[in-house]
Amino acid sequence: NAGVTQTPKFQVLKTGQSMTLQCAQDMNHNSMYWYRQDPGMGLRLIYYSASEGTTDKGEVPNGYNVSRLNKREFSLRLESAAPSQTSVYFCASSEGWGWQETQYFGPGTRLLVL
Amino acid sequence: AQKITQTQPGMFVQEKEAVTLDCTYDTSDPSYGLFWYKQPSSGEMIFLIYQGSYDQQNATEGRYSLNFQKARKSANLVISASQLGDSAMYFCAMREPHSSASKIIFGSGTRLSIRP
Numbered sequence: 001n002a003g004v005t006q007t008p009k010f011q012v013l014k015t016g017q018s019m020t021l022q023c024a025q026d027m028n029h030n031s032m033y034w035y036r037q038d039p040g041m042g043l044r045l046i047y048y049s050a051s052e053g054t055t056d057k058g059e060v061p062n063g064y065n066v067s068r069l070n071k072r073e074f075s076l077r078l079e080s081a082a083p084s085q086t087s088v089y090f091c092a093s094s095e096g097w098g099w100q101e102t103q104y105f106g107p108g109t110r111l112l113v114l
Numbered sequence: 115a116q117k118i119t120q121t122q123p124g125m126f127v128q129e130k131e132a133v134t135l136d137c138t139y140d141t142s143d144p145s146y147g148l149f150w151y152k153q154p155s156s157g158e159m160i161f162l163i164y165q166g167s168y169d170q171q172n173a174t175e176g177r178y179s180l181n182f183q184k185a186r187k188s189a190n191l192v193i194s195a196s197q198l199g200d201s202a203m204y205f206c207a208m209r210e211p212h213s214s215a216s217k218i219i220f221g222s223g224t225r226l227s228i229r230p
Contacts, residue, residue: 042118042205042220043159090159100147100166101209103218105159 002026004106006091012112013081021076021109023091031094032074033058033103034066036087043090049074081113117141118206118221126227127196134181135191135224137206146210148189149218150180153203162204165189193226201228 004025013019025032030051035043035058045058049068063085065077074093078085089109094101119138127133139148150162165173165180173180181190193200206221 040222042207042222043218044220045218088157092159100164102149102161102164104161105151107156107158110157 004091004093004104006089006106006109008109009107010110010112012114013078014114015082017081018077018079019081020078021089021091021111022073023075023106024073025091025093025104025106026072027093027095027104028071029093029095029104030071031101032068033092033094034064034074034076035090035092036060036085037090037108038087046076046089078111081111083113085111086113087111117219118208120206120221120224122224123222124225124227126229128229129198130195132192132194133196133200133226135193135204135206135226137189137191137221139187139189139206139208141187141208141210143210146208148180148182149207149209150178150189150191151205151207151220152200153205153223155202159205163191196228198228198230201226 007022033048034046037043044060047066049055052071055066067075091106092103094103117140146167148165152160163173163175163178165182172182177194179192203223203225205223207218209218
């Protein structure tokens with residue numbers, strides 16, 4: 001039982017390049033999330049998916065797209081990377097949708113955009 | 115308006131002492147959940163403890179307890195008998211059911227350093 005896994009762990013991009021961050025969970029959770037964490041700050045929600053086949057914007061969606069490929073997998077795509085997207089990206093999942101649901105996080109992907 | 119406030123950017127504590135990390139929150143919703151996460155230097159976010167707004171008793175998980183004072187909108191984390199491995203960033207977070215996304219809102223964190 002690996003929980004939430006993310007690939008890659010670390011990536012360097014040049015401005016304008018594209019890439020996809022992968023996330024998978026084996027806990028049979030319905031909801032999945034993508035966050036970014038900038039230095040000295042807490043996490044901010046980029047996109048979320050309440051269930052397979054649905055996605056919605058979070059607090060900071062500009063410059064990103066997502067795909068909920070199936071119940072297990074939720075990917076985040078940067079179409080044209082910018083230095084402002086240098087951050088640590090966390091994927092998370094939770095079983096349901098309510099305010100009592102605990103989110104479990106992956107190990108993070110450190111992205112540097114030059 | 116900031117919804118989660120952690121006023122201690124950094125703390126130093128002697129090993130084996132108890133430590134309290136402060137967290138205040140702001141919401142008009144009667145239903146909400148409060149969470150604490152630990153982020154060690156390796157970077158992962160580790161769930162520590164949860165308190166529901168309707169819970170009558172303070173949550174406890176091993177050496178972690180949450181001092182929940184609803185009227186003051188305070189949810190402080192107490193770590194008893196601190197250990198060197200407790201050195202990390204600690205984030206307080208809140209989840210509301212009626213926000214535009216049922217997302218977790220994080221505070222800015224407190225960096226805890228345990229001295230041997």
